Amino acid sequence: MRAITPDEFVQWNRAEARAYGNRLDNDPEVLRPHFDLDRSIAVFDEGNIVGGAHSHRIEMSVPGSSLATAGVANIAVQPTHRRQGVLTRMMHHQIRDIHERGEPLAALFASESAIYGRFGYGIGSLREQWTIERQHNAYARRHESHGKVVFVDPEDITKELPEVSRRSTVGRPGVIQKTIHLWERESQAPEHRQGGRGGLFYVAYVDGGTVDGYAKYRTSGTTLVVNELMAITEEANAALWRFCFEVDLVTITEADRRPVDDPLPWMLADPRRLHRTTRDGMWLRLVDVAAALKTRHYMESGGLVLDVRDDLCTWNEGRFELEGSSKGAICRSSNSSPDLVLSVRDLASAYLGTVSFTTLSRAGLVDECTPGALQRADRMFAVQHQPWTPYGF
Structure with a gap:
C-alpha cells in the first residue's frame, strides 16, 4: 500500500471505475491538475492496483464557523479482492494521515451505508428526495414575483451562480461549496454540445438586474428533475419552483438532495401529495x-x-x-x-x-x-x- 506515481494515475482511475462496474469514459487527464498524488492510496497485488482511495482538503461550514475537512472519495476495492481486509487497511491509514495533516474532520458520501460506521463515521447530514404530480403542485398562498426567470448559457454559470450558492447557504452547517474548477468543468461538460433529449439546463431568477437564485434541471420523458435550486430570497425560491412545476409537457417534478427543513413542503396547498424520502447525505468523522x-x-x-x-x-x-x-x-x-x-x-x-x-x-x-x-x-x-x-x- 502506497501513494501512486504520476505514471500510475490512469491505471488508478481505471481500477476505481472497474470496482463500481463502470467504464472509464471520461479522459482522466481532466482530473489530474486537481489531484494530489500525495493524498492517494493504492493497494497493489503483483503490480496491479486492486484497491484505492483519495482525499483532498476542503472547507466545511460548521455552526458559526468553518473547518478544514478531508473530503474522502474514490474508495474502491476490486471485486477480486473483496473481504480480504483491503478497505480496512486503507481507511485506517487514511485517518491517521488526515490527523497528521491537521484536518480535524473527514467527510464522505457512502455508496453503502453499513460500511463506514466501523471507522468512526456517523451521519453528518440528511437529504430528502421529492416527487410531486403536476395537478397537486399549487401553492397555499399566492406568491408574487417582481423579477423574471431567464435561461443561463452553460458557459456563463461560473459568473454569478457560485456567489448565489454561497449566499443562499450562509449559516447552514454541513455545506461544502463547489470550487471554481468544478464549476468550470461543469460548464464545459461534453453533454452541453450533444443533441437530443435529456439535456441539462440552467435558469436564473433576476430582479432589478441582480441574480437572486438559480435552478439546474433536466427532463426525462414527462418528468422534470431538479438537480439544484438555490435561492437567496423567498421571492426567488417561490418563482423558481413555480417555473419548474409549470414547464410544458411535464407531468411530474422530482428533486434530490433537498434539506430536511426546506420551506417548499409548507408552501404547498396539499403537502401530502409531495412524496418525501429521507436518507443519509454526508457522513462525518471527527478526526x-x-x-x-x-x-x-x-x-x-x-x-x-x-x-x-x-x-x-x-x-x-x-x-x-x-x-x-x-x-x-x-x-x-x-x-x-x-x-x-x-x-x-x-x-x-x-x-x-x-x-x-x-x-x-x-x-x-x-x-x-x-x-x-x-x-x-x-x-x-x-x-x-x-x-x-x-x-x-
Missing part, C-alpha cells in the same frame, strides 16, 4: 475531537464533560471538558466525572445538529451520567438551519 468541538459555536452557553469512545484514534479516547457559547468554545482533556458517554461516531452525528443527544440516548447510543446533561447538550448543539450538503466533492 480530532477537541479541535472540532472548540471551533464550532453553540446556541446556548454551557458546559459538558464528554467521555468519548474511539477505538481507532487513540488521541480521541477519553474525557473532554467543553465550555461553549455563541462566540466560540474551549475544549480540553479532563479527569472530571463525565456528563455523557458516547462513541465518536454518534458524536459526529450530533456535531452539526443533525440529531439531538436525547434522540441518540433513546436509541441506546448515549449514556447520561449527570441528570439534565442531555437537555443541556441538546440546547448547546441546537442549530437554526438543519445541516445540508448539497454538493459532492
Whole structure:
C-alpha cells in the first residue's frame, strides 16, 4: 500500500471505475491538475492496483464557523479482492494521515451505508428526495414575483451562480461549496454540445438586474428533475419552483438532495401529495475531537464533560471538558466525572445538529451520567438551519 506515481494515475482511475462496474469514459487527464498524488492510496497485488482511495482538503461550514475537512472519495476495492481486509487497511491509514495533516474532520458520501460506521463515521447530514404530480403542485398562498426567470448559457454559470450558492447557504452547517474548477468543468461538460433529449439546463431568477437564485434541471420523458435550486430570497425560491412545476409537457417534478427543513413542503396547498424520502447525505468523522468541538459555536452557553469512545484514534479516547457559547468554545482533556458517554461516531452525528443527544440516548447510543446533561447538550448543539450538503466533492 502506497501513494501512486504520476505514471500510475490512469491505471488508478481505471481500477476505481472497474470496482463500481463502470467504464472509464471520461479522459482522466481532466482530473489530474486537481489531484494530489500525495493524498492517494493504492493497494497493489503483483503490480496491479486492486484497491484505492483519495482525499483532498476542503472547507466545511460548521455552526458559526468553518473547518478544514478531508473530503474522502474514490474508495474502491476490486471485486477480486473483496473481504480480504483491503478497505480496512486503507481507511485506517487514511485517518491517521488526515490527523497528521491537521484536518480535524473527514467527510464522505457512502455508496453503502453499513460500511463506514466501523471507522468512526456517523451521519453528518440528511437529504430528502421529492416527487410531486403536476395537478397537486399549487401553492397555499399566492406568491408574487417582481423579477423574471431567464435561461443561463452553460458557459456563463461560473459568473454569478457560485456567489448565489454561497449566499443562499450562509449559516447552514454541513455545506461544502463547489470550487471554481468544478464549476468550470461543469460548464464545459461534453453533454452541453450533444443533441437530443435529456439535456441539462440552467435558469436564473433576476430582479432589478441582480441574480437572486438559480435552478439546474433536466427532463426525462414527462418528468422534470431538479438537480439544484438555490435561492437567496423567498421571492426567488417561490418563482423558481413555480417555473419548474409549470414547464410544458411535464407531468411530474422530482428533486434530490433537498434539506430536511426546506420551506417548499409548507408552501404547498396539499403537502401530502409531495412524496418525501429521507436518507443519509454526508457522513462525518471527527478526526480530532477537541479541535472540532472548540471551533464550532453553540446556541446556548454551557458546559459538558464528554467521555468519548474511539477505538481507532487513540488521541480521541477519553474525557473532554467543553465550555461553549455563541462566540466560540474551549475544549480540553479532563479527569472530571463525565456528563455523557458516547462513541465518536454518534458524536459526529450530533456535531452539526443533525440529531439531538436525547434522540441518540433513546436509541441506546448515549449514556447520561449527570441528570439534565442531555437537555443541556441538546440546547448547546441546537442549530437554526438543519445541516445540508448539497454538493459532492
